[in-house]
Amino acid sequence: MADLWTSKLSEYIDGTLPAPDRQAVERHLVDCAECRVVFADLRTVVTEASALTDTPPTSDLWQGIAGRISVGGDGIYHLPTAQRQHSRRISFTIPQLIAAGIALVILSGSVGRFLVSGPASDAPRLPGSDLPVLQVTTPGSRVAVNQALVELQQILEAGRGELDSTTIGILETNLAIIDRAIEQAQKAIAADPANGYLQDHLAATMRQKLVLMRQAAGLVGTTS
Amino acid sequence: MDVFSRGAGALTKQQRTTAINQDAVEVALAASGDASAFERLYHRHVDRVHSLARRMIDFELADEVTQDVFVRAWEKLHTFRGEAAFGTWLHRLAVNVILARRGTLGQQRKRFVESEAPLQTMPSRSSEPAAGMDLEQALTHLPKGARQVFVLHDVEGYRHEEIATMLGLAEGTSKSQLHRARMALREHLTR
Numbered sequence: 001m002a003d004l005w006t007s008k009l010s011e012y013i014d015g016t017l018p019a020p021d022r023q024a025v026e027r028h029l030v031d032c033a034e035c036r037v038v039f040a041d042l043r044t045v046v047t048e049a050s051a052l053t054d055t056p057p058t059s060d061l062w063q064g065i066a067g068r069i070s071v072g073g074d075g076i077y078h079l080p081t082a083q084r085q086h087s088r089r090i091s092f093t094i095p096q097l098i099a100a101g102i103a104l105v106i107l108s109g110s111v112g113r114f115l116v117s118g119p120a121s122d123a124p125r126l127p128g129s130d131l132p133v134l135q136v137t138t139p140g141s142r143v144a145v146n147q148a149l150v151e152l153q154q155i156l157e158a159g160r161g162e163l164d165s166t167t168i169g170i171l172e173t174n175l176a177i178i179d180r181a182i183e184q185a186q187k188a189i190a191a192d193p194a195n196g197y198l199q200d201h202l203a204a205t206m207r208q209k210l211v212l213m214r215q216a217a218g219l220v221g222t223t224s
Numbered sequence: 225m226d227v228f229s230r231g232a233g234a235l236t237k238q239q240r241t242t243a244i245n246q247d248a249v250e251v252a253l254a255a256s257g258d259a260s261a262f263e264r265l266y267h268r269h270v271d272r273v274h275s276l277a278r279r280m281i282d283f284e285l286a287d288e289v290t291q292d293v294f295v296r297a298w299e300k301l302h303t304f305r306g307e308a309a310f311g312t313w314l315h316r317l318a319v320n321v322i323l324a325r326r327g328t329l330g331q332q333r334k335r336f337v338e339s340e341a342p343l344q345t346m347p348s349r350s351s352e353p354a355a356g357m358d359l360e361q362a363l364t365h366l367p368k369g370a371r372q373v374f375v376l377h378d379v380e381g382y383r384h385e386e387i388a389t390m391l392g393l394a395e396g397t398s399k400s401q402l403h404r405a406r407m408a409l410r411e412h413l414t415r
Binding site for chain 2: 006007009010011016038041042044045046048049050052054055056057059061062064065066068069145147148151152203207210214
């Protein structure tokens with residue numbers, strides 16, 4: 001056995017040796033019992049390393065993390081300042097304000113009724129029913145919400161047969177209301193892109209949809 | 225809008241379970257300011273982050289570094305675009321936080337050069353070893369440079385090219401450090 005050969009064994013195991021070197025190592029292993037032992041040992045090390053399992057910390061670290069995330073006096077977690085968009089002077093037209101107000105009233109009424117007295121009273125309480133007021137409206141968060149909505153929609157499509165017609169009716173009615181509100185907000189933003197209020201309103205509405213669809217997906221899960 | 229009709233029944237129950245990308249939903253909620261969603265993400269991923277920190281640095285610092293990683297993740301959550309799984313994004317973030325903790329790249333390079341001391345201090349394998357636990361113990365006796373490369377390559381599955389970039393090393397140095405770590409661990413495990 002020589003260092004010349006052992007130094008190549010790791011790369012041989014990883015399959016990263018060029019073909020001529022690989023063939024040379026294979027020929028050498030046939031003749032050198034000592035290198036075969038090293039080779040087997042190294043493979044054992046690699047196998048054991050890849051089989052290591054993750055273990056939890058000995059104590060719960062969440063409290064320390066929560067303490068370092070900004071928490072307001074209202075008990076609501078607030079994102080760091082850097083994450084928020086720069087505050088903008090609120091500027092919107094009367095029709096925009098009226099449309100947004102109507103949408104909010106509809107949402108808080110019909111969605112709230114569904115969330116409070118949903119069809120499956122024993123369904124697990126899903127996150128979102130007590131969500132704080134939306135605090136960020138970054139493009140990143142909207143992309144994430146849209147992605148989540150697509151995935152939830154797939155779940156609902158697949159699980160439609162597990163829900164009764166009344167539940168489906170309620171969901172579709174409320175989702176249609178929310179979608180109209182989203183559409184209105186998007187149109188208003190297109191006319192006034194710098195309007196922070198409308199940006200917040202759109203994000204809040206999308207979040208309402210996310211919460212509703214998540215609850216619906218939870219119903220599918222509990223009935224399957 | 226009929227959200228249920230399109231492609232109904234296209235997914236099997238198992239596929240649906242897979243499709244329930246809990247992380248994506250929690251990330252969306254957390255990104256909008258819901259810390260309870262972020263807490264659920266924490267509980268789902270803390271084992272992996274803590275294990276990485278424990279293996280890459282030291283047991284004593286693992287708790288603190290793990291907290292740093294999650295605080296950093298909360299601060300950077302708005303930059304998560306969903307191109308990769310959240311777990312992958314978080315893991316890469318954790319590696320960055322851990323490496324930053326270890327000092328500047330210049331100091332690291334120096335450490336790689338200086339850490340050529342032999343590994344005779346490594347204890348022999350216990351008589352009735354539980355392989356994983358034993359390897360975890362042995363890792364702590366590796367020189368820092370070899371240890372980082374070994375963990376990133378053999379435990380976490382990064383390629384030498386990626387490791388070289390992360391650690392500011394030549395790819396050849398990453399390969400030689402990996403071989404060195406494996407030989408040292410082999411000595412330990414076969415004693």
